[in-house]
Amino acid sequence: MPHRNAPLTETGRLRLARCVVEDGWPLRRAAERFQVSPTTAQRWATRYRATGEAGMSDRSSRPHHSPRRTAxxxxxxxxxxxxxxxxxxxxxxxxxxxxxxxxxxxxxxxxxxxxxxLDRATGRVIRRYEHDRPGELVHVDIKKLGNIPDGGGHKVLGRPAGRRTRSGVGYQYIHTAVDDHSRLAYSEILTDEKKETATAFWQRAHAYFTGVGITVERVLTDNGACYKSHTWRDTLAAAGIAHKRTRPYRPQTNGKVERLNRTLLDEWAYARPYRSEQERRDAFPAWLHTYNHHRGHTALAGKPPATRVPNLTGQYT
Structure with missing residues (x-):
């Protein structure tokens, strides 16, 4: 394909060459007629004599020899x-x-x-997938995050002062469920990762997905103790939901929720210097709403998850 400023297309080259070769036009006359230089007219005429009409197409500009190429x-x-x-x-x-x-x-x-x-352990290319419909697979995970002491941590006070205030502040546990197809997320900040806490979280997450018209068929988790408990197993079984666990030391299998964990750290947890843990927690619901309804997702062609969930507003009941 000739560039946009090229004076001749393949059809124009063929007409020029035939004028010179078949009709006997002088090179200068043909060059003036087609508004190119005599050298260009000679090049296309020579190609036409050698290879015919096939010679009018562009050739590769790659050099025949590259003496400075890496050995x-x-x-x-x-x-x-x-x-x-x-x-x-x-x-x-x-x-x-x-x-x-x-x-x-x-x-x-x-x-x-x-x-x-690449998979870090094996070096193989990671096979990325996406299920065809909402609810076919939901990823669930827990992210442990240190609390911010009252008055702020090192981002507010500086590192020397931040070290003196950080001891004994404890941790928070962010339980998250993400739909594989739509990337719609339900998340809560809870006090621990015990089996009772994780199971109660899932019951609320399941109710949320059901409320927006998503029928959950399978749940994917890692091999955490709470997800291997009888309480978790029986809760899923009672709802008719299949449970699938990732292979040990393969967090990328649960990659969609792992990626959301990183996103919430970058865009919420560490996005600005908070002066207390409560201030950060108060900002979480608004961030989660933005993620679901307004934030563009690269895997969704720049659209938010809400665009893949027709009944997210609950208007069709």
Whole structure:
């Protein structure tokens, strides 16, 4: 495909070449007629004589010889280090005494996946998935987060003063359930992660999803003690919900809720310096509403989860 400023399309090149080769036009006359230089007219006429109409298409601009290209042996060393150690361009460059840009160019040339797309334990490309309908799978997890002492922590007081106030403030446990298809989230800040607490949270989360028209079919959790309890198992079974647990040491299997945990840390928990734990907790409901109704999600083409849940407002009952 010729660029937008090219004076000749493939059809124009063919007409020019035929004027010179078949009709006997002088190069200068043909160049003036088609508003190109005589050198250009000669190039297309020569190609037409050699290969006919097929020669009028664009050819690759890649050079036939690249004397400054990275040596094949060096490329193999770069790939070997990447595969065996799973290092980024900067670390590989330091080890092999190369420029990071050179290493990055080699990795890109051979189509090696970015590190964030690989499983850290096995080095295999993570297979990403999304279920077809809301409720087909709901991810559940707990995030442990240290409380903020009254008066603020180190972000407000500075690190020396923050160290003196942080002892004995305890922890909060953020229980979260995320629908796989829509990314709709239900979350609560609770005092512990015991089986009774986790089970009661799920009952409220299940009621929330049911209220917006989502029928939960399966729940995916990690192997935490509360999720392996008989209380949790019996509660799901009574509602006709299947329970699935991730493989040990494979948190990426529950990646959608893990990603939400990171998002809430960045955009709520550590988004600004709070002066008390209560101040931070008071800000959580508004943030969660924004996440569900207004915040664009990259996996949803920049739209919020609410766009995939038709009855989120509860108007269709």
């Amino acid at each position: 094949t042996r060096t490329e193999r060393r770069i790939i070997k280090v990447r595969v065996l150690r799973r290092w980024g361009p900067a670390r590989i460059a330091h080890l092999l005494n190369l420029a990071p840009s050179t290493v990055h160019r080699v990795l890109t040339r051979f189509g090696l996946a970015r590190l964030k797309h």
